[in-house]
Amino acid sequence: MPAPTAAxxxxxxxxxxxxxxxxxVVAPVPDAFLAAHAMTKGAMALVDTAAADAIYxxxxxxxxxxxxxxxxxxxxxxxxxxxVAYLGKVADDELGAVFRxxxxxxxxxxxxxxxxxxxxxxxxxxxVTPDGQRTMNTYLGACVSFAEAxxxxxxxAASEVVYxxxxxxxxxAAQAAFYAAAKAAHEAGRxxxxxxxxxxxxxxxxxxxxxxxxxxVDILFANESEITSLYETATFEAAAEAARxxxxxxxLTRSEHGSVILRGAETVRVAAExxxxxxxxxxxxxxxxxxxxxxxxxxxxxxxxxxxxIAAAAAISQYGARPMVDLKALTAGVAD
Amino acid sequence: MPAPTAAxxxxxxxxxxxxxxxxxVVAPVPDAFLAAHAMTKGAMALVDTAAADAIYxxxxxxxxxxxxxxxxxxxxxxxxxxxVAYLGKVADDELGAVFRxxxxxxxxxxxxxxxxxxxxxxxxxxxVTPDGQRTMNTYLGACVSFAEAxxxxxxxAASEVVYxxxxxxxxxAAQAAFYAAAKAAHEAGRxxxxxxxxxxxxxxxxxxxxxxxxxxVDILFANESEITSLYETATFEAAAEAARxxxxxxxLTRSEHGSVILRGAETVRVAAExxxxxxxxxxxxxxxxxxxxxxxxxxxxxxxxxxxxIAAAAAISQYGARPMVDLKALTAGVAD
Numbered sequence: 001m002p003a004p005t006a007a008x009x010x011x012x013x014x015x016x017x018x019x020x021x022x023x024x025v026v027a028p029v030p031d032a033f034l035a036a037h038a039m040t041k042g043a044m045a046l047v048d049t050a051a052a053d054a055i056y057x058x059x060x061x062x063x064x065x066x067x068x069x070x071x072x073x074x075x076x077x078x079x080x081x082x083x084v085a086y087l088g089k090v091a092d093d094e095l096g097a098v099f100r101x102x103x104x105x106x107x108x109x110x111x112x113x114x115x116x117x118x119x120x121x122x123x124x125x126x127x128v129t130p131d132g133q134r135t136m137n138t139y140l141g142a143c144v145s146f147a148e149a150x151x152x153x154x155x156x157a158a159s160e161v162v163y164x165x166x167x168x169x170x171x172x173a174a175q176a177a178f179y180a181a182a183k184a185a186h187e188a189g190r191x192x193x194x195x196x197x198x199x200x201x202x203x204x205x206x207x208x209x210x211x212x213x214x215x216x217v218d219i220l221f222a223n224e225s226e227i228t229s230l231y232e233t234a235t236f237e238a239a240a241e242a243a244r245x246x247x248x249x250x251x252l253t254r255s256e257h258g259s260v261i262l263r264g265a266e267t268v269r270v271a272a273e274x275x276x277x278x279x280x281x282x283x284x285x286x287x288x289x290x291x292x293x294x295x296x297x298x299x300x301x302x303x304x305x306x307x308x309x310i311a312a313a314a315a316i317s318q319y320g321a322r323p324m325v326d327l328k329a330l331t332a333g334v335a336d
Numbered sequence: 337m338p339a340p341t342a343a344x345x346x347x348x349x350x351x352x353x354x355x356x357x358x359x360x361v362v363a364p365v366p367d368a369f370l371a372a373h374a375m376t377k378g379a380m381a382l383v384d385t386a387a388a389d390a391i392y393x394x395x396x397x398x399x400x401x402x403x404x405x406x407x408x409x410x411x412x413x414x415x416x417x418x419x420v421a422y423l424g425k426v427a428d429d430e431l432g433a434v435f436r437x438x439x440x441x442x443x444x445x446x447x448x449x450x451x452x453x454x455x456x457x458x459x460x461x462x463x464v465t466p467d468g469q470r471t472m473n474t475y476l477g478a479c480v481s482f483a484e485a486x487x488x489x490x491x492x493a494a495s496e497v498v499y500x501x502x503x504x505x506x507x508x509a510a511q512a513a514f515y516a517a518a519k520a521a522h523e524a525g526r527x528x529x530x531x532x533x534x535x536x537x538x539x540x541x542x543x544x545x546x547x548x549x550x551x552x553v554d555i556l557f558a559n560e561s562e563i564t565s566l567y568e569t570a571t572f573e574a575a576a577e578a579a580r581x582x583x584x585x586x587x588l589t590r591s592e593h594g595s596v597i598l599r600g601a602e603t604v605r606v607a608a609e610x611x612x613x614x615x616x617x618x619x620x621x622x623x624x625x626x627x628x629x630x631x632x633x634x635x636x637x638x639x640x641x642x643x644x645x646i647a648a649a650a651a652i653s654q655y656g657a658r659p660m661v662d663l664k665a666l667t668a669g670v671a672d
Contacts, residue, residue, distance in 0.1 A: 028660050061411060061438035063656055064400035075397060094430040094456075102397035120430075319660065320399055324364050 008189045009158070013109070014082040014296035016159035018151070018181055019070025020143040020167050020174075021088030021112075022122040023095045026134075026281060026319050027062035029127040034135055041129065044136040044198045046170055052139035055125050064095075065320040066102035067124055069197055070165040072282045072321045075106035076289030076311055079327045082296060085109040085155055089146035095121040096142070106322070112150055115142040132277035132316065140171055147173040148180045156181055157188035160296050161219065163288070166197035166226075169205040182216045193219035195288055196226035203229055219249045219295075221288045227252055251308075253287055259309065261301050270305030273313035282321025286311040290331070300336040307331045344525045345494070349445070350418040350632035352495035354487070354517055355406025356479040356503050356510075357424030357448075358458040359431040362470075362617060362655050363398035365463040370471055377465065380472040380534045382506055388475035391461050400431075401656040402438035403460055405533055406501040408618045408657045411442035412625035412647055415663045418632060421445040421491055423517075425482035431457040432478070442658070448486050451478040468613035468652065476507055483509040484516045492517055493524035496632050497555065499624070502533030502562075505541040518552045529555035531624055532562035539565055555585045555631075557624045563588055587644075589623055595645065597637050606641030609649035618657025622647040626667070636672040643667045 034041055037055060047055065066075070074086040086103055090096035092114040099121060103110050122141035126134045146168075156162055162185040168174040182192045194217045196202050202209055209230055213220055220243055222230065227239040236254070243250035244262040253259045254272075261268040290311035294304040310331050314323035370377055373391060383391065402411070410422040422439055426432035428450040435457060439446050458477040462470050482504075492498055498521040504510040518528045530553045532538050538545055545566055549556055556579055558566065563575040572590070579586035580598040589595045590608075597604040626647035630640040646667050650659035 056437060059437075059441060061402065061441045061658060061660075063660070064434060066397065098400060101392060101395075105395060105397045319654070322397060324397075324399070324655065 011160040012083070012158035013085045013155070014160050015074065015077050015163055015292050016085045016087070016155055016161070017070040017074035017163045018087045018168065018177070019165040020068050020122060020140065020146070020171065021071055021090045021099055022068040022124045022138065022143070023099055024065050024067035024124050024126055024281065024321060025056065025059070025062045026065070026126045026128060026279065027060045029060060029129060031129050033127055034129065039127065039135045039137070040200070041135050042133050043200050044138055044167070045200070047137045047139055049139060052123070052125065052137065055137050059125060059127065063319055064098070065322065066099045067282070067321050069167055069195065069285050070163060071103055072285035073163060073289040073292070074108045075103055075322050076286045076327065077293040078107040079323070080290060080293040080307070080311070080331065081328060082293035085111070085159060087112050087150055087152070087155070089142045089150065090114050091119060091121045091142040092116045093120050095123065111152060111155065115145050118142060118145055126281055128279045128281070128319070132280050134279060134281040144171040144173065146171060146177060148176045151177050151181045151184070153184045156184040157190065159185070159190060161191045161193050161292055163193040163195070163292060165195050166201050166205070166209065169208060170201065175208070186216070191218040192216055193221065193292065195284065196220070196222040196230060199225040199229040202226050206230065214246045217247055219251065220247045221251050221284070223253045223255070223284060251291055253284060259287070259305055261305055263301065266301070268301045268305060270302065270309055273309040275313035275317045277316050279319045280316045282315040283312045285321060286315035286323065303334050303336045306334045310334070347496040348419070348494035349421045349491070350496050351410065351413050351499055351628050352421045352423070352491055352497070353406040353410035353499045354423045354504065354513070355501035356404050356458060356476065356482070356507065357407055357426045357435055358404040358460045358474065358479070359435055360401050360403035360460050360462055360617065360657060361392065361395070361398045362401070362462045362464060362615065363396045365396060365465060367465050369463055370465065375463065375471045375473070376536070377471050378469050379536050380474055380503070381536070383473045383475055385475060388459070388461065388473065391473050395461060395463065399655055400434070401658065402435045403618070403657050405503055405531065405621050406499060407439055408621035409499060409625040409628070410444045411439055411658050412622045412663065413629040414443040415659070416626060416629040416643070416647070416667065417664060418629035421447070421495060423448050423486055423488070423491070425478045425486065426450050427455060427457045427478040428452045429456050431459065447488060447491065451481050454478060454481055462617055464615045464617070464655070468616050470615060470617040480507040480509065482507060482513060484512045487513050487517045487520065489520045492520040493526065495521070495526060497527045497529050497628055499529040499531070499628060501531050502537050502541070502545065505544060506537065527554040528552055529557065529628065531620065532556070532558040532566060535561040535565040538562050542566065550582045553583055555587065556583045557587050557620070559589045559591070559620060587627055589620060595623070595641055597641055599637065602637070604637045604641060606638065606645055609645040611649035611653045613652050615655045616652050618651040619648045621657060622651035622659065639670050639672045642670045646670070
């Protein structure tokens with residue numbers, strides 16, 4: 001009798017990422033801008049149309065680029081050579097066309113049909129302070145119509161890892177899509193990865209995330225504030241041990257202090273890659289991309305962490321979440 | 337009897353810039369991309385909808401930001417503290433809203449009404465090669481409807497310098513707007529500045545530019561290839577002397593070799609500001625902005641050239657034409 005895994009067909013995709021499809025508007029601001037608009041530095045806040053319009057009107061000139069946490073991860077993983085698909089909802093408008101161009105041009109399969117006649121493509125207004133920290137205000141737009149029907153089970157079953165962003169818990173219909181994707185992945189013998197996305201997002205959905213991580217997630221990505229918020233612990237170390245107990249593989253990032261990878265009794269510590277910090281937007285997304293691209297290519301955990309750190313450093317060295325450099329070349333020398 | 341200039345009311349604006357209102361799409365490409373698409377490195381080519389769609393489909397993921405040569409100059413001059421207005425035509429669409437936001441957020445008065453029900457907002461597809469050179473493909477869209485009726489004579493009369501981009505000669509109706517603006521400026525006792533924009537643009541409209549420069553322009557901006565194309569001379573020096581004879585003030589840029597300013601018998605040479613070249617898009621626009629902001633503030637010619645060079649260096653140190661740094665602070669130390 002063959003082992004259970006022998007029944008799985010070969011994966012068509014290394015990674016299927018699912019998330020809110022968003023166009024970013026990035027602009028440099030002084031610290032006083034955050035105070036004037038009651039923004040919490042480093043956090044992501046959800047805003048309605050009126051608030052988005054008011055914030056945009058107050059923002060300095062910006063640069064637009066495709067964003068969305070899981071979409072950034074998909075694009076960066078594809079740049080690194082992984083076979084990647086993405087599911088997320090844009091509208092049938094100019095910014096939706098920009099989003100579709102960019103993720104497709106990155107080599108990502110993007111089958112989700114656009115929304116017609118509804119809300120416009122989502123946008124995230126990102127205020128970047130002189131310390132490189134980004135503070136985000138997201139208008140979800142067309143993302144709120146992403147639902148279970150958009151999760152193509154055949155694509156899920158054909159993907160080695162299904163990667164879900166925690167932000168998907170904000171638009172209510174997407175939660176059902178989230179669980180449907182996790183269920184379909186496990187039924188097909190695939191792995192489910194989750195990024196906690198944001199400490200405030202964890203705070204909004206803590207009980208659901210605790211249940212998810214313990215029961216449905218094989219690979220967990222989180223930064224220090226997210227993981228301590230999830231487990232409500234006083235220290236990073238306590239949260240890390242809780243994550244070790246809950247998931248097969250926990251990947252925890254600590255900005256300039258590097259990252260820690262926990263798998264069973266194994267602990268791998270990875271130094272941060274030095275970088276001049278211009279804009280931290282997408283650092284975590286790029287880290288997850290590097291990690292998953294390397295993991296699905298069969299690389300060692302230290303190599304996964306190293307490649308992830310190089311991708312994150314490239315993301316924070318420029319404005320915008322997706323590095324405009326040759327990441328394959330930058331990571332070519334990493335040994336296992 | 338008062339001198340003629342005593343009759344002029346005080347200027348409301350230091351600079352009125354008029355040009356094609358364009359959103360840029362910037363992406364890094366290998367040199368082979370230019371060859372594959374028969375593009376001439378460093379040049380601006382006009383493309384129709386079908387060609388623009390085909391080039392965009394082939395381009396890697398990009399970043400969008402407001403562009404347009406004279407609009408860049410307007411935005412950068414405003415960042416430097418000049419009082420600036422801009423005339424140019426966008427459409428009533430998402431990219432038009434981005435353009436309007438950005439130029440308004442830069443502090444520029446932008447009274448031109450958007451085009452409704454016609455072509456979309458213009459875009460320029462900018463392929464940036466590893467040497468930092470930008471090669472541009474422009475779809476003019478709504479710009480072709482910019483016409484004489486869009487030139488508000490009261491704004492022209494209220495502006496110390498009316499700055500016109502040579503690219504305005506590409507959409508036919510804009511040529512009439514160009515002459516109308518120059519005429520209104522001189523009737524109001526104001527100065528007319530012209531940027532030659534691009535050597536190929538000069539080639540397309542050489543006779544008209546020669547007539548313009550000799551008869552209607554007080555301040556001429558050009559780079560080495562543009563000025564030698566205009567006068568069809570073998571050397572930069574010969575072209576510079578021709579420009580000296582034709583205009584009251586000629587400002588000629590030579591990339592890393594700095595710039596030369598000619599006013600009557602006076603010649604001022606300015607060294608280039610050192611910079612790491614990421615993307616040369618907007619270098620000339622930023623130079624003109626720094627120069628005109630300083631000139632209208634009553635600064636000396638060497639200080640004008642120095643401030644211009646610092647603004648240009650900031651533009652080429654990032655992706656996108658409008659520097660996302662504090663230009664006022666960077667130029668605060670320049671002495672006359």
